[in-house]
Amino acid sequence: MTEQANLHTVSTMASVDAEAIAATGSAKVNLLGMPEAKLVAFFESMGEKKFRAIQVMKWIHQLGADNFDDMTNVSKDLRAKLKLCAEIRPPEVVKQLDSADGTRKFLIRVSGNNVVETVFIPEGDRGTLCVSSQVGCSLDCSFCATGKQGFNRDLTAAEIIGQVWIAAKSFGQLQANGPRTVTNVVMMGMGEPLLNFDNVVDSMNIMMHDNCYGISKRRVTLSTSGVVPQLDRLSQYTDACLAISLHAPNDELRNELVPINRKYPIAMLLDSAKRYIQAMPDTHRKITIEYTLIDQVNDRPHHAHELAELLRDVPVKINLIPFNPFNLSNYKRVSNNALRKFQDILMEAGYITTVRTTRGDDIDAACGQLAGTVNDVTKRSERYRAQFGEEQAVKIIG
Numbered sequence: 001m002t003e004q005a006n007l008h009t010v011s012t013m014a015s016v017d018a019e020a021i022a023a024t025g026s027a028k029v030n031l032l033g034m035p036e037a038k039l040v041a042f043f044e045s046m047g048e049k050k051f052r053a054i055q056v057m058k059w060i061h062q063l064g065a066d067n068f069d070d071m072t073n074v075s076k077d078l079r080a081k082l083k084l085c086a087e088i089r090p091p092e093v094v095k096q097l098d099s100a101d102g103t104r105k106f107l108i109r110v111s112g113n114n115v116v117e118t119v120f121i122p123e124g125d126r127g128t129l130c131v132s133s134q135v136g137c138s139l140d141c142s143f144c145a146t147g148k149q150g151f152n153r154d155l156t157a158a159e160i161i162g163q164v165w166i167a168a169k170s171f172g173q174l175q176a177n178g179p180r181t182v183t184n185v186v187m188m189g190m191g192e193p194l195l196n197f198d199n200v201v202d203s204m205n206i207m208m209h210d211n212c213y214g215i216s217k218r219r220v221t222l223s224t225s226g227v228v229p230q231l232d233r234l235s236q237y238t239d240a241c242l243a244i245s246l247h248a249p250n251d252e253l254r255n256e257l258v259p260i261n262r263k264y265p266i267a268m269l270l271d272s273a274k275r276y277i278q279a280m281p282d283t284h285r286k287i288t289i290e291y292t293l294i295d296q297v298n299d300r301p302h303h304a305h306e307l308a309e310l311l312r313d314v315p316v317k318i319n320l321i322p323f324n325p326f327n328l329s330n331y332k333r334v335s336n337n338a339l340r341k342f343q344d345i346l347m348e349a350g351y352i353t354t355v356r357t358t359r360g361d362d363i364d365a366a367c368g369q370l371a372g373t374v375n376d377v378t379k380r381s382e383r384y385r386a387q388f389g390e391e392q393a394v395k396i397i398g
């Protein structure tokens with residue numbers, strides 16, 4: 001039975017008979033990706049009280065336990081019962097790469113022998129973890145290496161929160177009085193988080209839960225290229241921060257760079273984003289606008305003026321991202337002059353405008369380089385091989 005199917009079974013079963021499950025030889029339920037409500041339901045279905053679920057939740061996410069025997073305040077009987085039908089199974093770390101600037105990249109194997117990447121970026125007293133939500137991505141933005149691989153599959157909630165568990169554990173955070181190294185999470189790794197809605201929402205809820213990582217809602221950010229119907233639902237499930245990958249000030253240009261714009265154009269997207277922050281209980285929320293600057297494509301002063309005009313009535317801060325070149329892309333990085341000028345125009349128009357610096361250069365950890373060794377199950381790899389030859393194609397699709 002797959003993990004998804006198994007979870008479904010658990011949530012619909014009136015009671016869990018641990019020995020019966022063990023006897024059938026079906027896959028154990030992975031508790032790692034269960035937010036509080038699901039974990040409590042699982043324990044109750046075993047005839048156990050809610051507080052037992054909370055104890056186990058703390059062991060997993062605050063103390064890094066992946067073994068029921070470590071859970072010394074849980075009775076031996078319950079531990080034995082849990083061992084029969086449940087497990088705490090993080091994805092496997094294939095490789096950990098440490099950059100000279102403190103950036104740490106993990107190559108993480110998820111089921112089906114796929115590899116995704118997770119990047120930790122330290123900056124002063126903040127430590128930001130960039131988390132992946134899918135293997136590949138179906139949206140095929142023209143400047144994104146992940147998009148070039150095509151879509152393979154959604155990550156499970158255990159595989160998403162597992163990235164946080166692995167990174168926090170690697171810094172010794174998951175122990176009593178451990179350092180709080182991972183302070184922020186951005187869903188800006190591989191994949192489009194809103195196309196894996198349920199698992200992403202469950203994982204973000206675990207990140208923010210006081211009995212887990214306790215990261216504040218102002219420090220967890222979901223980034224989307226604009227899947228409007230899902231964005232319209234988001235405020236019912238989370239109050240995390242929102243980033244919109246805009247990259248262009250008008251529909252004509254955005255249609256080329258971010259193809260999903262043809263379905264959900266800019267005005268529709270910005271309206272939906274505004275509704276999201278208006279639904280938040282706290283006021284003064286701002287939407288982060290991500291704008292990847294590509295030489296001669298979207299980096300001209302007239303683009304900056306048009307952007308300033310477009311965002312006039314939207315509460316935003318703007319993050320400029322110099323394009324990171326990769327093989328098989330003809331785009332070039334914005335020049336330093338054009339970048340400065342673009343930023344100046346936006347600042348003069350009154351926008352808080354920051355520039356994302358490239359980090360972890362020596363370990364290929366920059367945005368859009370999270371391509372690595374992911375298996376490509378689509379026809380794109382064949383197309384690239386035919387078009388560019390084996391050597392070039394391998395560089396990008398692994």
Ligand code: SAH
Pocket residue numbers: 143144145187188189190191192193223224225244245290291292321322323324325326367368369
């Ligand atoms: N799918 C989501 C989240 C993952 S992409 C989204 O698109 O928002 C995260 C960010 O990395 C996006 O803003 C994306 O535009 C940016 N990015 C992708 N490829 C890049 C590249 N080659 N250079 C710079 N930024 C890139």
Ligand code: SF4
Pocket residue numbers: 137138139140141144145146147148189190191192225245
């Ligand atoms: Fe997918 Fe985001 Fe890359 Fe677009 S930028 S292809 S939505 S991961």
